[in-house]
Amino acid sequence: MHAHTPCASHRSAAEAAVREEPALNRDATPRRYLMCAPAHFQVTYSINPWMDPSKPVDLALAATQWEDLRDRYRSLGHTVELLTPRPDLPDMVFAANGATVVDGRVLGARFAYPQRYAEAGAHREWFRAAGFTEIREPDHVNEGEGDFAVTDSCLLAGRGFRSSPLSHAEAQEFFGRPVIGLDLVDPRYYHLDTALCVLDGAAGEVMYYPGAFSPGSRSVLARLFPDALIAGERDAAAFGLNAVSDGRHVLLPQAATGLFGPLRDRGFEPVPMDLGELLKGGGSVKCCTQELRGAPPVRGS
Numbered sequence: 001m002h003a004h005t006p007c008a009s010h011r012s013a014a015e016a017a018v019r020e021e022p023a024l025n026r027d028a029t030p031r032r033y034l035m036c037a038p039a040h041f042q043v044t045y046s047i048n049p050w051m052d053p054s055k056p057v058d059l060a061l062a063a064t065q066w067e068d069l070r071d072r073y074r075s076l077g078h079t080v081e082l083l084t085p086r087p088d089l090p091d092m093v094f095a096a097n098g099a100t101v102v103d104g105r106v107l108g109a110r111f112a113y114p115q116r117y118a119e120a121g122a123h124r125e126w127f128r129a130a131g132f133t134e135i136r137e138p139d140h141v142n143e144g145e146g147d148f149a150v151t152d153s154c155l156l157a158g159r160g161f162r163s164s165p166l167s168h169a170e171a172q173e174f175f176g177r178p179v180i181g182l183d184l185v186d187p188r189y190y191h192l193d194t195a196l197c198v199l200d201g202a203a204g205e206v207m208y209y210p211g212a213f214s215p216g217s218r219s220v221l222a223r224l225f226p227d228a229l230i231a232g233e234r235d236a237a238a239f240g241l242n243a244v245s246d247g248r249h250v251l252l253p254q255a256a257t258g259l260f261g262p263l264r265d266r267g268f269e270p271v272p273m274d275l276g277e278l279l280k281g282g283g284s285v286k287c288c289t290q291e292l293r294g295a296p297p298v299r300g301s
Contacts, residue, residue: 026200026267028076028248032292034126035070036083038062038093041281055280062277066093069251069273069288076249076271081292083126089119093278094287096145096193098123102155102175104294106135109144112162131296136174142167145290146191151201153178158192160184160214182221183214188237193286195236196221197243199229199250199268207243207259209236229266235259242284244291253284 041062044053073080085092092098098119100107106127109120120137123144127135142148147158148171157168157179165181172179182192189195195212199205207229210218221228231241240256250263254272263270275284 026248026269028246030077030079031073031246032079032081033073033244034081034083034095034098034290034292035066035288036085036092036095038066038278039085040087040090041093041278042090044090057280058277062093065273065275065277066288069275069285072251072271072273073289076246078246081130083122086118086122089116089122091116091281092119092122094146094281094283095123095290096283096287097143097191098290099127099144100142100148100150100155100171101132101290101292102150102177102294104132104134104296105175106132107142107144107148107171107174108135108137110138110141110167111143112141133296138167138170140164140166140170142171143191146193146287149192149196149198149206150291150293151198151204151206153204155179156192156196156198156206157181158184158195161187161190180220180224182217184212184217185214186212188212190282191287194239194242197241197245197250197252197286199245199263199266200247202247205229205266207231207241207263209233209241212236229259229262231256232258239279239284242286244285244289251285253279 042057070080083095098109108124111117111120124135141164143162147163149156155171155177159165159181160183168179168181189212196206196208199207206225208221209231235256235258238255239253240259243250243252248269249271250268251271251273254274260270273285
């Protein structure tokens with residue numbers, strides 16, 4: 001039992017390894033996600049250390065891996081909404097970056113690099129069409145759930161490589177929830193969602209990689225989450241923290257094998273996914289998944 005904190009194609013072998021024991025005392029909560037197919041995904045520029053335009057992308061494989069993630073969400077009882085990909089925006093597959101949604105309120109994104117500027121407008125158009133009424137176009141740079149992690153009591157907010165520190169006050173005022181800033185210091189972990197994952201927002205349970213954060217931010221995390229699952233460098237480098245939890249199932253990159261046992265020990269059920277082609281763009285499970293919290297009813301329902 002963990003104390004509540006104040007802020008609170010090749011998977012078969014890996015799956016077998018994580019199903020030795022059933023997850024206990026954890027309940028999955030149905031979620032609603034927004035995703036965007038990698039129809040135009042490619043790496044023709046480099047805006048993070050993982051992107052290398054000299055390495056070709058297998059688009060068919062990327063699509064298969066993405067579809068596997070989408071289908072897995074649906075098989076677990078979650079709703080997946082789809083954003084229409086645009087040929088001029090190869091990074092749209094990383095839908096988590098387009099906005100942050102809390103209590104049905106949408107804080108749009110303002111991207112740091114011009115290659116992604118137009119994604120923000122595409123997301124806002126989708127939200128308007130989907131029936132969201134409180135949509136804010138931000139004044140300051142933030143890259144959505146790339147740098148905002150939501151618990152039931154606060155938002156954790158990354159800064160240092162992409163999102164502006166000024167976006168934290170903007171988010172706090174808009175959502176009416178405390179926002180706690182965390183400094184990222186390793187360029188490999190340029191977004192908060194590459195270094196930290198909320199496992200249970202109600203209980204304030206997280207997992208994170210300390211090496212991605214400044215000494216002061218590590219101290220803040222240790223105070224807020226004394227029982228956090230601490231990831232090692234190998235699993236962090238495998239993008240193991242770029243994961244999505246529904247309160248029981250934790251979908252994460254299959255290469256982050258060192259996290260499977262600790263997650264299972266805490267009653268979670270690790271679900272290994274292969275998104276190796278998308279990692280060439282610097283993203284994995286979470287990057288492809290924006291959560292629609294407090295969303296309006298599905299259109300037509």
